[in-house]
Amino acid sequence: xxxxxLFLMSDAALRDVIDMIDHDQLSQPAPAxxxxxxxxxxxxxxxxxxxDEAWVPDVLAGRTVEEVGTRHDGDxxxxxxxxxxxxxxxxxxxxxSRDLDFDRIVHLSYGDFPLGDYLVHTSTYRAFQAxxxxxxLGLDFSLPExxxxxxxxxxxxxxxxxxxxxxxxxxxxxxxxSDREVQLLGKVGYWKP
Numbered sequence: 605x606x607x608x609x610l611f612l613m614s615d616a617a618l619r620d621v622i623d624m625i626d627h628d629q630l631s632q633p634a635p636a637x638x639x640x641x642x643x644x645x646x647x648x649x650x651x652x653x654x655x656d657e658a659w660v661p662d663v664l665a666g667r668t669v670e671e672v673g674t675r676h677d678g679d680x681x682x683x684x685x686x687x688x689x690x691x692x693x694x695x696x697x698x699x700x701s702r703d704l705d706f707d708r709i710v711h712l713s714y715g716d717f718p719l720g721d722y723l724v725h726t727s728t729y730r731a732f733q734a735x736x737x738x739x740x741l742g743l744d745f746s747l748p749e750x751x752x753x754x755x756x757x758x759x760x761x762x763x764x765x766x767x768x769x770x771x772x773x774x775x776x777x778x779x780x781x782s783d784r785e786v787q788l789l790g791k792v793g794y795w796k797p
Contacts, residue, residue: 605754607723611700613751614727615657618734619693622650622686624743630685635740638733647685649737654680654689656726660696663722664704668711724758728771731755732794735785739796752785763791 630647638649658676681688706720717725731747738745747755759766766772773793778786789795 605750605757607706607720607727607758608700608704610727610751610754610758611723611730612697613748613754614731614734615693615697615700617747617751618653618730618737619690621734621738621743621745622653622689624738624745625650625686625741627686629741632741635736638736646737646741647681649733650685650689651679651681653730653733654685654692656729657689657692657696660726661699663710663712664699664702664719666708666710669713724762728755728759728766732789732792735789736794747785747788749784752788756784756788759788759792767793 625646630645630650632646634644634646634649636642636644638644639652641648655676658680659672662672662675680692700723704719706718706723708719709716710719710722712722731751735745735747737743763772767774776790776793776795778790778795779797782790786795
């Protein structure tokens with residue numbers, strides 16, 4: 605699996621979960637570790653994902669943080685947060701669906717990286733956040749099998765390096781005989797029974 609396909613599947617998984625959220629659930633508290641904002645709500649988490657998605661076309665166009673400036677600051681969700689997120693997600697998915705040079709350098713808030721690395725970084729976050737949101741709300745959701753296979757393929761050689769950088773928490777033991785999704789979630793420290 606290439607980085608483009610991984611991003612598109614991860615982004616679709618996160619959107620699937622966000623689209624399952626009821627409007628009245630948006631005010632529910634979210635785990636503090638999901639946000640730098642004190643006492644985050646689920647709406648705050650979706651707002652951050654909308655912000656992250658809004659940057660995708662700019663990053664792929666080669667724009668720097670300074671060039672984009674404050675364009676994506678403020679409330680991107682408005683009165684219909686789920687529909688607004690979906691519109692922003694549409695633009696991100698369209699941008700990533702084009703022909704891409706994975707070796708081209710893009711400019712991120714935390715440094716310059718090859719485009720392929722950026723797609724892996726964002727894919728990883730989106731996929732595990734999709735599972736975490738669904739799990740916290742008790743939604744009937746599993747990461748699609750091709751996405752789980754792709755995450756194993758691309759992440760397995762990098763998991764310990766990511767963990768050393770603080771991207772992943774410590775590995776969590778999972779029940780014997782667990783499927784590949786649960787094994788992956790345990791390996792990256794996200795599994796919760």
